[in-house]
Amino acid sequence: MCYKIIIMRIKIIILVFNIFMASTRNINTRGNYVLEQREYKHMENYALYPNSQYGTAYDTRLPGNGVNPPQIPWNQLSNNAADIESFLFGINSTNLVNPAGCLYPELKTLKTANFFEKEKVLIPEPLVVEKRQRPFPTPN
Secondary structure (H helix, E strand, O other), rough: OOOHHHHHHHHHHHHHHHOOOOOOOHHHHHHHHHHHHHHHHHHHHHHOOOOOOOOOOOOOOOOOOOOOOOOOOOOOOOHHHHHOOOOHOOOOOOOOOOOOOOOOOOOOOOEOOOOOOOOOOOOOOOOOOOOOOOOOOOOO
C-alpha cells in the first residue's frame, strides 16, 4: 500500500515537472528570443547600411592627384550599367525572335578627388631636343 502511494506521488511529480519544465535551456525563453531578434536586426543594419563598408560612398569621385584607384560600385559609372554589362557579355545577342536594339550608354560624369594641386609644367617656347642627351651616358 505504501509502495503504491509513493509511485503515484512520483508520477504526479514527474507529470508536474514535465508540464512546467519542458525545456531547461535558455533558447526558449522570452528574453533570449528578444536578444536574438535584436542581434539579427543589428547584423542586418550593419550589412545593409547604404554608406557602410559594403555600400557606396557619400560622394563618389574618380581618383586624382595623390589618390589610389578605388573600388567603384558597378552602378556609379553609368545609369544603365546592367544593360551595358549584358551587352558586353553578349547576352541576348543571338536572340532571333526578339533581337536586341541598339545600346545607348548613359554615362555619368564624376568629379575628381585631389589631395593637392599640381603646379603647371613650364616648357621653353622653342623646344629643342638635342640628340645623345641622356641622364646616364651610355658607352658607344
